[in-house]
Amino acid sequence: MTQWLDEIGEEEDIVISTRVRVARNLSKYKFPEYMSISESDNLTDDVLNRVKKEESDEYKFKRLRDLNKLEQRVYVEDHLISPSILKNENIGSFLLRKDEKATIMINEEDHLRIQTLFPGLNLEKAWELCSSIDDFLEEELKYAYDSDLGYLTACPTNVGTGLRASVMLHLPCVSMTGSISVIIEGLRKIGLTARGLYGEGSEALGFLYQISNQITLGDTEEEIINKLDKVVHQILTRERNTRKYLTSNRLVEMENKVYRSLGILKYSRILSSTEAMEHLSNIRMGETMNILKNKELSSAIKLMIDIQPANIQKKLNKEMNSKERDIERARMMREFTLGVEV
């Protein structure tokens, strides 16, 4: 799994991944929340018939109701489907492209959610692929569309382009110096939003933030993509400058942070996913700041996914309680640290 992370991405010292999705509905049916199971099966058949005609080898098809809970969670943890589609277990399904770069979700909040996923910063490519899949489907499926409001969606926050473009960033240094709050406030003012997971302290878990557009109506898709791209580049410059500043002025403190994390990962016997994420994030930071020898950068990120609950259970092919997972997770971390050069 996480095949989509295999190639090296642009700006990979900071940018983890780029994701673009569009929301589409077919005018023939009510939106998923109001659909019966048989109607939703008809819609699924419509989509499958379209895909089968030309692209059937490219995609594998899964119905949620044919997957067990663990299998469903693995797809979510790998970012290949959204967590909210699991709420529609009876009617939801998805087509996953063999290279994992694209997923067509059927009967999520909207009839179709076309998602593309790339490692690193790759907004233009992600949009191109997403748009071409959209065009391909639209050749035979009639979309709900209004000349004033654009593509009609279940939620008014998606109407218009139906486009959500997002970039996941690793921002340890601007987080530590506190300037992240200024950045987040600034983003809000220009119609972008930043989301992070917050741990016990005030910093985002693993210093990971997802920046995305909030507004979907009134700008063209290209304008939305370009604006996000520009802003992300500004944030990259800021993070890199802060990294430089900290390397020349606070080197001992930074080394201390990185080596402590390395020590914990090397010797722990029980690790929660939250704690493991925090330390992996520091290892990655150490690698980009040349405190640790720079090996394959994406390995710490892949590990952040591999240590999630469903992925661990899938790997060992058995159900495990949280204590068993914490023990296995610590074992995986010890193995990982063997490859980290000091």
Add this chain to the structure above:
Amino acid sequence: MRCESCGKNEAKFHYTKIFNGNIEEKHLCESCAVNDYDFDFDFENHFSMNKLFTGLIDSSVENNKEEINLKCEKCGQTYSEFKSKGKFGCDECYITFKDKLDPLIKGLHGHNHHKGKIPKHSSNHIFLKREKDILKKDLEDAIKEERFEKAAILRDKLKGISSKLEEIKE
């Protein structure tokens, strides 16, 4: 402190999530935290959006009779259901509730007109529809101004477009 999800076990996980400048705190026990999507590396969630924007839907016109009777024929959703949920039931809800949507759409996006992609295949249909709306308005104006010759020409044109639209539908 008790877990806010099950209310039974002791809450061991405490975290704060920042979304759009709003702070939400969560206190969960171990087993609920495992099942909580927000907790595990998930950013796609747009949990509190609905509560945020249902406030934008016209709060001024309460208890309006006509509003109470407003109901979408295709999916059966009423306007008051839409107001509390913030979600449409089908594409025709957009037409049924059209007169009331402007403040909501503008409040959310700052715009009320789509500039981006047009579905290639059905674009013919959309352009015809756009033309039909314009003709309709011209026709109404012509009748109001009692310019009946002009009105007759417009009416014929309108008929032509309507039948073309019907053809495309089939």
